[in-house]
Amino acid sequence: MAKKLMEAGLQYQLFQGDTAPANGVNDQKQSVAGGIAVDGFPGVKKSNHVRESCKLVSREFQQEDTVVDVQGVKIGGLHLGIMAGPCAVESQEQLLEAARAVKRAGAQFLRGGAYKPRSSPYSFQGLEEKGLNMLAKAREQTGLKIVTEVMDAAAVDIVSQYADVLQIGTRNMQNFHLLKTVGKTDKPVLLKRGLAATISEWLDAAEYIMCEGNYNVILCERGIRTFETYTRNTLDLGAVVAVKRLSHLPVIVDPSHGTGRWKMVRPMACAAIAAGADGLIIEVHPNPDVALCDGKQSLTPANFSLLMTEVGAIAAIRGKTILYREK
Amino acid sequence: MAKKLMEAGLQYQLFQGDTAPANGVNDQKQSVAGGIAVDGFPGVKKSNHVRESCKLVSREFQQEDTVVDVQGVKIGGLHLGIMAGPCAVESQEQLLEAARAVKRAGAQFLRGGAYKPRSSPYSFQGLEEKGLNMLAKAREQTGLKIVTEVMDAAAVDIVSQYADVLQIGTRNMQNFHLLKTVGKTDKPVLLKRGLAATISEWLDAAEYIMCEGNYNVILCERGIRTFETYTRNTLDLGAVVAVKRLSHLPVIVDPSHGTGRWKMVRPMACAAIAAGADGLIIEVHPNPDVALCDGKQSLTPANFSLLMTEVGAIAAIRGKTILYREK
Amino acid sequence: MAKKLMEAGLQYQLFQGDTAPANGVNDQKQSVAGGIAVDGFPGVKKSNHVRESCKLVSREFQQEDTVVDVQGVKIGGLHLGIMAGPCAVESQEQLLEAARAVKRAGAQFLRGGAYKPRSSPYSFQGLEEKGLNMLAKAREQTGLKIVTEVMDAAAVDIVSQYADVLQIGTRNMQNFHLLKTVGKTDKPVLLKRGLAATISEWLDAAEYIMCEGNYNVILCERGIRTFETYTRNTLDLGAVVAVKRLSHLPVIVDPSHGTGRWKMVRPMACAAIAAGADGLIIEVHPNPDVALCDGKQSLTPANFSLLMTEVGAIAAIRGKTILYREK
Amino acid sequence: MAKKLMEAGLQYQLFQGDTAPANGVNDQKQSVAGGIAVDGFPGVKKSNHVRESCKLVSREFQQEDTVVDVQGVKIGGLHLGIMAGPCAVESQEQLLEAARAVKRAGAQFLRGGAYKPRSSPYSFQGLEEKGLNMLAKAREQTGLKIVTEVMDAAAVDIVSQYADVLQIGTRNMQNFHLLKTVGKTDKPVLLKRGLAATISEWLDAAEYIMCEGNYNVILCERGIRTFETYTRNTLDLGAVVAVKRLSHLPVIVDPSHGTGRWKMVRPMACAAIAAGADGLIIEVHPNPDVALCDGKQSLTPANFSLLMTEVGAIAAIRGKTILYREK
Structure with a gap:
């Protein structure tokens, strides 16, 4: 999996324990945000998308103004x-x-x-x-x-x-x-x-x-x-x-x-x-x-x-x- | 009561409703802090002691170091x-x-x-x-x-x-x-x-x-x-x-x-x-x-x-x- | 002189030596700024007008906009x-x-x-x-x-x-x-x-x-x-x-x-x-x-x-x- | 000259006019600071050494404490x-x-x-x-x-x-x-x-x-x-x-x-x-x-x-x- 992630240009980090921080991306926006469906990998509990452009808040993520x-x-x-x-x-x-x-x-x-x-x-x-x-x-x-x-x-x-x-x-x-x-x-x-x-x-x-x-x-x-x-x-x-x-x-x-x-x-x-x-x-x-x-x-x-x-x-x-x- | 308070050099403020903010001074320290037992007045729900020297945190309230x-x-x-x-x-x-x-x-x-x-x-x-x-x-x-x-x-x-x-x-x-x-x-x-x-x-x-x-x-x-x-x-x-x-x-x-x-x-x-x-x-x-x-x-x-x-x-x-x- | 100044509500300060800091008020505006012609007092070398309203820069000194x-x-x-x-x-x-x-x-x-x-x-x-x-x-x-x-x-x-x-x-x-x-x-x-x-x-x-x-x-x-x-x-x-x-x-x-x-x-x-x-x-x-x-x-x-x-x-x-x- | 400078890893900038900003490096420290004697190049009026380590003030330039x-x-x-x-x-x-x-x-x-x-x-x-x-x-x-x-x-x-x-x-x-x-x-x-x-x-x-x-x-x-x-x-x-x-x-x-x-x-x-x-x-x-x-x-x-x-x-x-x- 690590190899696949790296090919996709993503960073990853393994955590000990079963902690599950909030999902960075919720379902309906996942394909846009992640570019790659990491959450589906075996053993993956959460995915942290750290690229600025992937943040839900960012103009890159959504170009039109939110009303x-x-x-x-x-x-x-x-x-x-x-x-x-x-x-x-x-x-x-x-x-x-x-x-x-x-x-x-x-x-x-x-x-x-x-x-x-x-x-x-x-x-x-x-x-x-x-x-x-x-x-x-x-x-x-x-x-x-x-x-x-x-x-x-x-x-x-x-x-x-x-x-x-x-x-x-x-x-x-x-x-x-x-x-x-x-x-x-x-x-x-x-x-x-x-x-x-x-x-x-x-x-x-x-x-x-x-x-x-x-x-x-x-x-x-x-x-x-x-x-x-x-x-x-x-x-x-x-x-x-x-x-x-x-x-x-x-x-x-x-x-x-x-x-x-x-x-x-x-x-x-x-x-x-x-x-x-x-x-x-x-x-x-x-x-x-x-x-x-x-x-x-x-x-x-x-x-x-x-x-x-x-x-x-x-x-x-x-x-x-x-x-x-x-x- | 207002008169008595003013004689004692204290400010006071009347609130509408039955809100009861935290007591500024708890019982055992009241005499030191307040100088005057306002909480005993009829109709008084709380007393706010606003003099700096009365704050529990202040050096004036307690001179020796807290250990x-x-x-x-x-x-x-x-x-x-x-x-x-x-x-x-x-x-x-x-x-x-x-x-x-x-x-x-x-x-x-x-x-x-x-x-x-x-x-x-x-x-x-x-x-x-x-x-x-x-x-x-x-x-x-x-x-x-x-x-x-x-x-x-x-x-x-x-x-x-x-x-x-x-x-x-x-x-x-x-x-x-x-x-x-x-x-x-x-x-x-x-x-x-x-x-x-x-x-x-x-x-x-x-x-x-x-x-x-x-x-x-x-x-x-x-x-x-x-x-x-x-x-x-x-x-x-x-x-x-x-x-x-x-x-x-x-x-x-x-x-x-x-x-x-x-x-x-x-x-x-x-x-x-x-x-x-x-x-x-x-x-x-x-x-x-x-x-x-x-x-x-x-x-x-x-x-x-x-x-x-x-x-x-x-x-x-x-x-x-x-x-x-x-x- | 001190008495006169105090009657006029002004503070004053005596300096030792013959230092002469910039005059606070120049001639043509003196009457407006100072209110009292202290510079004329015997022995007065300079007058410092410290009231905010006397500052040349202040709106109180001049009400209309400078153009x-x-x-x-x-x-x-x-x-x-x-x-x-x-x-x-x-x-x-x-x-x-x-x-x-x-x-x-x-x-x-x-x-x-x-x-x-x-x-x-x-x-x-x-x-x-x-x-x-x-x-x-x-x-x-x-x-x-x-x-x-x-x-x-x-x-x-x-x-x-x-x-x-x-x-x-x-x-x-x-x-x-x-x-x-x-x-x-x-x-x-x-x-x-x-x-x-x-x-x-x-x-x-x-x-x-x-x-x-x-x-x-x-x-x-x-x-x-x-x-x-x-x-x-x-x-x-x-x-x-x-x-x-x-x-x-x-x-x-x-x-x-x-x-x-x-x-x-x-x-x-x-x-x-x-x-x-x-x-x-x-x-x-x-x-x-x-x-x-x-x-x-x-x-x-x-x-x-x-x-x-x-x-x-x-x-x-x-x-x-x-x-x-x-x- | 530009080529030589670039080979030496230095940036350079050409100014119009005969302005001559202060020399970045004075004579006795030139060899240490510059690494390359650019001031000797034809047409060079001044040299600006911008690498942090070359600044006279820096610990890299001089390791021992100045007394x-x-x-x-x-x-x-x-x-x-x-x-x-x-x-x-x-x-x-x-x-x-x-x-x-x-x-x-x-x-x-x-x-x-x-x-x-x-x-x-x-x-x-x-x-x-x-x-x-x-x-x-x-x-x-x-x-x-x-x-x-x-x-x-x-x-x-x-x-x-x-x-x-x-x-x-x-x-x-x-x-x-x-x-x-x-x-x-x-x-x-x-x-x-x-x-x-x-x-x-x-x-x-x-x-x-x-x-x-x-x-x-x-x-x-x-x-x-x-x-x-x-x-x-x-x-x-x-x-x-x-x-x-x-x-x-x-x-x-x-x-x-x-x-x-x-x-x-x-x-x-x-x-x-x-x-x-x-x-x-x-x-x-x-x-x-x-x-x-x-x-x-x-x-x-x-x-x-x-x-x-x-x-x-x-x-x-x-x-x-x-x-x-x-x-």
Whole structure:
């Protein structure tokens, strides 16, 4: 077998024990990915396809843009996806007010954290399932799709019952067990870039999800950590351009976390779309001054509306649409 | 109540819903930490003590060094802890050979990954429970304590059955559910610094563990991500000095990951001890050239032995001992 | 005097010796900047105005946008400035070909290095004065204004004889003697951000130029150094937005150095203008494959032309014009 | 000729014009460096030797450690060099007090800035030549060698009249004109690493000095800029180890700027020597609380004395001596 593999230009590695890492390639895509059906060899438990071009995430593997369909709302290709809402779900009233406002301005998704990752254990940790319930109610009343974070593999089931899109936060980009678990669901996944993750590591994290069978991955650039302290993070729009070249997956941008300052959100949202991003995720709060978290980077509904107008004009130049149409 | 709190110089915040974040301070330390027994107020479900000096992790909270006792082997204060072994458990033979070698040279702990966090899903992911078994056998034969990584909250139980110290890897430093879960065990925890975590975030991560009741936390500086590419990471020994001032917890250093080059491990290990570190964790492999992971940064047993001699001399100047003594 | 200063809310510091640091505020702006004419006090040799709002560079000091007028071509306010040309002047033919192409596409400035800062002493260092001559000839033939780098205070005189705009390179952003020297000329200065300079340090560097009397400073974001290695630098468009808020000076963007990859230049140029940049500086080479430096990030004339079309559309949305009009 | 070069395995490049970049290799070392006397070929004006092993700075070019002799005081090989003194020269009294104290504790060099690079033009810029005079007087009275910064090529002459070692500051590491100018003197040069310079760029900067004929270069690690804000910079001791492998030049460490906090200076100085550094440069001020700059990172004489005791013990283990002996 070794000889055959080498003739086919493949590397191989023998493992002791009966460990069975995730299959690099699932059935239906196997012929494309592997070029040679190694999994059929006697004694082969798994095949690791290490050529860059074989990665499911890569543009070489799939040339056309992936369009993720979230219950009829599309992101990718010509379709911009706009997600907006408060950092954290604080109450039903706050959430509904935000939801109606962002819907009015043209958003298709309501964001809002029910489980909040916080650096300190003494910060507000979210309303948890109560918050998920409030999100579901907001969906009922507005028709907006729900995107919310899941922080642990054990919570994937419960969050999946409420959410339309599962968000993996920046701190969990390399929580591999969580990636594999959401990879086994059929929910679209919003994968935020780790705050010090290279583009290559970010795409590898998406590969963890995809190689479990879930191809509906939306990447999200949200700023990286650098020496600059004026902004909360350094929004790396070059990464958006790079990812659009390296991968077929849609990429959206979070200028709220990417800057940490609401006055910078609008121009950076415009820049993101001009760079070719497939959408935005924006923090909007009815009353940012009293927000339980991230008030400084939250837009008022009025400012969000202004943002949408500007973004729409730039999207048009890029040949993209943000009009929300149900199937 | 609000008035009373304000008189006591405390901030407070009211949450909607019946969410109950972890108590900042557990019972036996409450009087020291809180200064005022707010938890007894009617309607109070939790108290969040936000003063820096009140954090369990802080030097202000506890002035004397914490000495973590791992089944009779101590780390902290005057006791250096030396952990060594292969990056990954590959086979029983490899592991035993490494274990005997590092024990001979003076290590008290055997390190070795059974679950391996890897950037790509197609890299070797570890032997999992089979690997844990091999570690246990190595402990039986050498008396070394076992330190091994747990990557997910769901695996804490199984890993705890085998390990003497639970390692939280750099990618999981802010996997808060995992932190809380190990915080509920009675196993000492080795908490690696995130690759782009500030010192403050690192200490907050330790606080997550401690506020669940587990005070046996050992911090581990393992290099941060910077622009420099000659080394795998930039080992931040200044962070060791800083943490020794800010916190009472022991801090050890991983010069293997911190440099990524075996030829740099010995001098950086010496530097770490000179800076005041409470121990080291070093990758040692019987035959680094064929290691399944991190061969480039692994020492041979002979070089590890040389390292221990040099480190011992510097430790003596610092008034610390690395002699291994069972209780 | 001390009492009077304190009444005016000013800090002061007495220096021993007769040192006389640069005056913080020059005559004609003194009343605005200082609020109190401290320089007139007996024994006062210099006044240091440390309030942020007093800095000449600050938006608080001057609310309206500075428009720099380069021999009739304006940058700032509603006027976009487009600079393009080869990284290095290589020959008269190469330069003229590039100049004609970028002019045709709408650029108003020809860029080209006669003195090249290179990390290694064994790399091509530029044609020096011969190169300056070639630039002057290209100006004669095309009418383009010339922007070229001056690397040392001693060369300011000679470069000023040829250039319309003096470029301070990223490595020299804190070469204070050079800053002061160009501050004493009446040539507009293009001040690139240092590769690890904070926004605050960048503005302070501009202040060095301005406090010598030269207010014609154009800032240039060209990417910062981060951990990401896919791109040559990380283009920090957030800094553009920040600087437009903090300062009245025009800011342009260099997506060529900011990405290091020609395929990324066009979308990042669009993003820069969408973010609110006042112009661009782009590397264009008639034949990038044989360029003596930075060929990988240089556009062909055809691609530059395409870039100008897209940028023009986005500029229109931002209410800015890139039409080139001589006075 | 091209054929002959290619047979010799050399790359070559033809330049238009009569530009003559610095010769990569000077006469006396030509045979070693070049392997082939290309400069003798007809029409050859300069030869650029680009093989890493040919760089004058490289360990491959010279295997034994360079020992820099400063008027009889040696740095490199077995000789530790200790430089100490105030950040800035403030007055003759302050300087003499510092000088006597650091000499008593064992330093061989007095540091002190007469020209101060400051981010803001409104900060104290140094006493300039008056400060140089004070340094010379301190040398007369103590016998300490003088190390002081030169910030501009035009000032090299004047500073050389007073200094024993010319310091190139971190902001000027790639001020190539300055590097070439000090390369033409016979004064030893202390070359600080740029705050975001890679190790490779740092060595290339040293090469700029050496290829002008001055081989007496002492490198100085002083911390790099990272995301961490607790320390002023991140002291990269791994770079010391790396440079000792890559180059034969001595490397010293500046823990004062490397940490920005005086309480961290002593342990980091010990760590530096343990890592293999050839010396230290430390800020010492008779009264840090009133220092005109960098008081927070300055040691009192008493603390410096304590540092010297600890450093001496660690140096002994490394087989190095810090005893000061005149020739």
